[in-house]
Amino acid sequence: MLWITIKRIIKAGFVSFWRNxxxxxxxxxxxxxxxxxxxxxxxLTAFLGTALRDLQDKIDINIYLSITxxxxxxxxxxxxxxxxxxxxxxxxxxxEQALETFRVRHENDHRIIQALDxxxxxxxxxxxxxxxxxxxxxxxIAKFLENKSSLxxxxxxxxxxxxxxxxxxxxxxxxxxxxxxxKLGGIITVVLIGISILITFNTIxxxxxxxxxxxxxxxxxxxxxxxxxxxxxxxxxxxxxxSGLLTVILFYPIxxxxxxxxEGFYGxxxxxxxxxxxxIQIFFIIMLSGIALGAVxxxxxxxxYLSTR
Amino acid sequence: MIYFDNVSKVYPDGTVALEGVTFSVKQGEFVxxxxxxxxxxxxxxxxxxxxxxxxxxxxxxxxxxIQKVKMKDMPxxxxxxxVIFQDFRLLSNKTAYENVAFAMEVAGKTDEEIASDVPxxxxxxxxxxxxxxxxxxLSGGELQRVAIARAIVNHPDxxxxxxxxxxxxxxxxxxxxxxxxxxxxxxxTVILTTHNKGVVEALGKRVITMDHxxxxxxxxxxxxxx
Numbered sequence: 001m002l003w004i005t006i007k008r009i010i011k012a013g014f015v016s017f018w019r020n021x022x023x024x025x026x027x028x029x030x031x032x033x034x035x036x037x038x039x040x041x042x043x044l045t046a047f048l049g050t051a052l053r054d055l056q057d058k059i060d061i062n063i064y065l066s067i068t069x070x071x072x073x074x075x076x077x078x079x080x081x082x083x084x085x086x087x088x089x090x091x092x093x094x095x096e097q098a099l100e101t102f103r104v105r106h107e108n109d110h111r112i113i114q115a116l117d118x119x120x121x122x123x124x125x126x127x128x129x130x131x132x133x134x135x136x137x138x139x140x141i142a143k144f145l146e147n148k149s150s151l152x153x154x155x156x157x158x159x160x161x162x163x164x165x166x167x168x169x170x171x172x173x174x175x176x177x178x179x180x181x182x183k184l185g186g187i188i189t190v191v192l193i194g195i196s197i198l199i200t201f202n203t204i205x206x207x208x209x210x211x212x213x214x215x216x217x218x219x220x221x222x223x224x225x226x227x228x229x230x231x232x233x234x235x236x237x238x239x240x241x242x243s244g245l246l247t248v249i250l251f252y253p254i255x256x257x258x259x260x261x262x263e264g265f266y267g268x269x270x271x272x273x274x275x276x277x278x279x280i281q282i283f284f285i286i287m288l289s290g291i292a293l294g295a296v297x298x299x300x301x302x303x304x305y306l307s308t309r
Numbered sequence: 310m311i312y313f314d315n316v317s318k319v320y321p322d323g324t325v326a327l328e329g330v331t332f333s334v335k336q337g338e339f340v341x342x343x344x345x346x347x348x349x350x351x352x353x354x355x356x357x358x359x360x361x362x363x364x365x366x367x368x369x370x371x372x373x374x375i376q377k378v379k380m381k382d383m384p385x386x387x388x389x390x391x392v393i394f395q396d397f398r399l400l401s402n403k404t405a406y407e408n409v410a411f412a413m414e415v416a417g418k419t420d421e422e423i424a425s426d427v428p429x430x431x432x433x434x435x436x437x438x439x440x441x442x443x444x445x446x447l448s449g450g451e452l453q454r455v456a457i458a459r460a461i462v463n464h465p466d467x468x469x470x471x472x473x474x475x476x477x478x479x480x481x482x483x484x485x486x487x488x489x490x491x492x493x494x495x496x497x498t499v500i501l502t503t504h505n506k507g508v509v510e511a512l513g514k515r516v517i518t519m520d521h522x523x524x525x526x527x528x529x530x531x532x533x534x535x
Contacts, residue, residue, distance in 0.1 A: 001417060004419070004420070005417075008414055015402075016402060019402045020402060213398075214400050214401070214402075216398075217398045217399070217400060218400070218411070218415070219383075219384070219387070220358065220387060220392055220398070221387070221388075221392075221411060221412045221415060221459065222384045222385070222386075222387035222388035222412065222415050222416060222463075223384060223411075223415040224381075224384045224415065225381075225384075227414075227415055309359055309360070309378075309380050309383055
């Protein structure tokens with residue numbers, strides 16, 4: 001019996017969705033907009049996250065070593081810094097590597113290459129590049145490096161310069177921006193998702209308001225509350241399913257267009273790549289939000305007409 | 310079977326719809342309730358269907374006090390009563406067949422029962438050819454016949470017809486009344502409210518006359534006395 005009832009409810013939901021074409025169409029349109037809002041907020045937040053991580057990756061502290069520093073002292077210093085808990089990685093660039101990189105970078109600038117050749121010897125120093133786990137930790141690492149007692153005397157003598165203070169302002173500002181963006185992104189996501197839920201709920205409420213006389217007839221004929229409510233909830237889920245599919249399909253050309261038009265700055269906002277790479281995750285989030293929104297909104301909207309005897 | 314015991318109904322705005330109404334209806338009776346608009350006929354029927362409570366007194370159906378029926382048991386009670394309205398109240402997005410089938414579905418009938426009973430009952434009201442039409446494709450008389458088919462398909466104990474001929478021409482009115490009479494002849498109790506003098510006189514059955522919320526006459530083979 002239960003199975004027959006479920007089958008009838010599902011069928012009635014589908015039939016009603018199809019026969020109330022114009023109401024279904026407008027509900028689907030509004031839900032596409034709502035789901036699009038949810039989807040693009042998630043996509044943008046995720047993109048900002050990756051963009052900030054990229055940016056974060058560009059921050060480092062360079063320790064310039066004196067020209068005469070012997071390699072074993074350098075490696076000794078390197079492992080000592082690596083032992084710090086805040087440090088993610090330390091990269092050693094030897095004098096030769098530094099020269100090579102320098103030559104490659106300036107290969108089109110004859111005067112610089114000429115000047116370099118005239119010097120005869122390698123004027124560049126070896127560098128240790130230190131990356132922290134969090135941008136806020138650079139301060140601590142820099143303090144440690146500047147504190148003479150924390151490094152062995154012989155190691156200290158080989159350090160000619162630490163460039164943290166040069167980057168200090170930039171690093172601090174970036175840390176602040178990142179914290180701000182994360183917080184703001186969270187607030188905007190919550191607000192937009194809230195608005196989307198309200199819009200969807202109101203649209204479905206309107207669709208069910210149109211059917212309120214039918215609900216009263218169903219009750220008079222002896223329909224139980226569950227049997228009357230069921231097809232409306234199924235219809236709401238179909239709204240969500242169809243809108244979810246349309247939204248996911250819509251994302252492809254829009255992210256593609258966005259990528260093409262923003263190619264100019266910061267390498268382009270490549271949401272397309274993110275969208276394609278996380279397609280399954282995005283697909284399920286949008287579909288499930290749509291179906292859940294439709295079902296819950298319908299359930300709540302019908303309840304109003306079923307609360308009396 | 311039905312017992313109205315000193316029933317009064319006062320709406321929140323102070324309108325007195327029913328005042329000290331007492332009467333009973335036996336199993337298998339055909340009772341017409343007549344009265345001007347606002348006499349309380351529709352309120353009476355609403356109380357019987359459990360749509361709202363009376364202010365004092367009690368209404369019982371088969372010894373069950375309708376006011377004391379719990380919300381979850383209300384659908385069961387309603388499935389024992391077939392209702393027919395002046396404005397038909399069909400489901401506009403369902404065909405004639407589906408409207409009748411819906412009443413059987415909610416009563417938990419199997420698909421086989423529905424497939425055999427619905428065409429049969431539509432044939433009884435002479436609508437076999439328009440089974441798959443939507444309400445918007447049917448005339449007033451046809452709509453009322455669908456409503457009757459829906460009301461009788463579950464073999465209810467009681468049929469309530471609230472001004473069923475109010476929107477119909479004389480020929481359709483005659484046909485609907487004949488169908489109701491036939492249903493009654495087969496043993497189902499019928500309560501009919503109407504304005505139509507001709508209908509009441511042609512029936513020659515019990516007539517309860519109401520005025521300003523009171524029962525003013527109750528004639529066993531009554532005439533329209535307004």
